Amino acid sequence: MRLDLALVERGLARSRTHAARLIADGHVRLNDATVTRASQAVSADDRLEADVERWVSRAAHKLLGALDDSGVHVPARVLDAGASTGGFTQVCLDRGASTVFAVDVGHGQLVDELRNDPRVVVAEGRNVRDLTLDDVGGEPVGLVVGDLSFISLTLVLPALLGVLSDLSWTSRPDF
Template sequence: MTVAHRRIRLDALLVERGLASSRAKAQAAILAGEVYVNGVRAAKAGMTVADDAAVELRPSRPAFASRGGLKLDHALREFGIAPDGLVAVDVGASTGGFTDCLLQRGASRVAAIDVGTGQLDWRLRNDPRVRSLEQHDVRDVTADDLGGLADLATVDVSFISLGKILPAVRRLLKLSGTAVVLVKPQFEAGSKQLKRGVVREAAVHRRVLGDVIETARSGGWSVLRATPSPVAGPEGNLEFFLLLKNVRGESIEIDVESMVAQAHDTVLGAARR
């Protein structure tokens, strides 16, 4: 008699078997190419496998200084952005995951801006291509501090709304320069919309994403693309990337409802299974 085995998301199975302490860490391991199913490297965190599948975790040297690099790498590929030879500014650099990703993808130099101190990975701090601007609020930074206007900006900030940051980012970019911006609903929605620091409702995600898009457009940006981050943020928060261009009048319509539905299904789906 053949026994039917249930199907389960791979990231959920890793947690179930104790190979990862959370779905977020499981997803990061899969994206880093460290998870093998029946001897074959897994490609997607959301793939379903039989619950008796042979699953191995083969840890490797982290691809980037932090898992933020995995998120940005996904967004750059989704948006078709090639940093080769570009001058970049990384706003909210922290330990340097985005900065590391930009350098590995060929950026000629990166200005790493963060209000904190002593966080940037030592390897990056000593890389001649990196200008570390720690203890700097981007709103106080000038193009001279960067050594000139940047071609590309990346943004990953916490505890502040993007509406307060985006005007400063524009001032640091060349005309028609691009920005890859991480939208964190937990810092946009307001405390009443949070449950233990997490935004769970799709309606709130739709409102937040729509509001950030409108804020960017009204502030002189063109909004070109959007994609969910493939890895949830701390505590399981859903996050999104926007591709912005420093020019008016080239925006395309973003289907926010479909974007949020896709994110809930692919990134947060394991929580409902």
């Protein structure tokens, strides 16, 4: 069996894509030797280890840094605009959010761990430009986080401000 498939089958990676990233980054050991080829053959008797990243995506580190540097507290209700795989959503839950509205124009990107979390309200195929209070349960959210690098903020700010309770802080950190 291929190494990337073995990682998923043994529960050491969430998906083949995640497995490929772990392998490429040198975080996988096969019988105590670091392996960097996803196609490496693995047998049932081989010992397989992976240093698994806690966060579902690298984007989580961007938000962690922004929150830590700014001292912003994560409130109970949060909107993650452009949720993708869910790195920002995961951080918000970890920092105390009881509900995160994970909105993305794409489909099927949010990891199952978050998709199946009852605290996450998933809205796929939804453009943040068209958001209304109804999309966030009828009441404003206390914080909007988002990684919207492929759209101008001037196009999305009116909708985001319409679902946000107070405008206290905004930031758009680049990569």
